[in-house]
Amino acid sequence: MSTAVEAGTWQLDATRSTVAFQARSVWGLVLVKGTFAGVAGGGEVGADGSANGSITLEAASLDTGHTKRDIHLRSADFFDVERHPEITFAVRSAKLEAGKTVKVVGQLTVRGISRPQTLTAELTESAADAVTLTVQFTADRTEFGMTWNQMGMMRGLTTVTASLRFVRSAA
Numbered sequence: 001m002s003t004a005v006e007a008g009t010w011q012l013d014a015t016r017s018t019v020a021f022q023a024r025s026v027w028g029l030v031l032v033k034g035t036f037a038g039v040a041g042g043g044e045v046g047a048d049g050s051a052n053g054s055i056t057l058e059a060a061s062l063d064t065g066h067t068k069r070d071i072h073l074r075s076a077d078f079f080d081v082e083r084h085p086e087i088t089f090a091v092r093s094a095k096l097e098a099g100k101t102v103k104v105v106g107q108l109t110v111r112g113i114s115r116p117q118t119l120t121a122e123l124t125e126s127a128a129d130a131v132t133l134t135v136q137f138t139a140d141r142t143e144f145g146m147t148w149n150q151m152g153m154m155r156g157l158t159t160v161t162a163s164l165r166f167v168r169s170a171a
Contacts, residue, residue: 005126005131006045006128008168009042009044009169010042010043010169011041011167011169012040012055012164013167017039017163017164018039019035019055019160020035020036021033021034021035021036021158021160022161034065034070036058036061036087037063038057039056039058039061040056042169043091043094050093051094052091052092052093054089055088056086056087057088059079059081059084059085059086060081062074078141079146080111083112084110084112088107088108088109090107091105091106093106094121100124101120101121101123102120103120108139110146111144111146113143113144113145117137119135120135121133122134122135129167130165130166131166132163132164132166133164134163135162137159138160139157140158
């Protein structure tokens with residue numbers, strides 16, 4: 001498997017990409033897991049191998065498998081999907097480093113609040129027409145205005161795990 005990624009335009013293959021999250025609730029006793037079904041994105045890879053682009057999640061597409069909890073997470077207490085229907089990660093730069101490690105620098109925007117993020121991703125697939133990046137990082141929901149915490153039930157950071165497959169766009 002080659003680790004070089006061809007220069008050009010790449011589009012996210014939403015059918016072969018996943019974005020999941022997990023956080024502790026009920027005073028740290030319950031691990032809540034969920035996914036976002038609505039994911040889109042794309043980017044450009046330059047001749048020097050550097051990349052930029054964006055990933056967009058439909059905030060209302062979150063699914064934890066528990067309808068009442070999902071309704072609450074979509075409310076103004078958390079994602080406020082009526083006012084902020086999208087979660088975005090704008091990639092300012094992505095550069096392949098040693099081996100299959102990719103350093104990604106960007107802006108995460110949730111609820112209209114943007115915060116800089118530097119992530120380490122892994123290039124798990126690299127072919128002439130498709131690449132897959134996997135990444136895991138933590139986010140502090142309070143930095144994005146999600147401060148609801150009835151009786152101190154919410155604890156710790158939220159872990160986000162993504163497997164993002166990009167396909168080469170037709171010229």
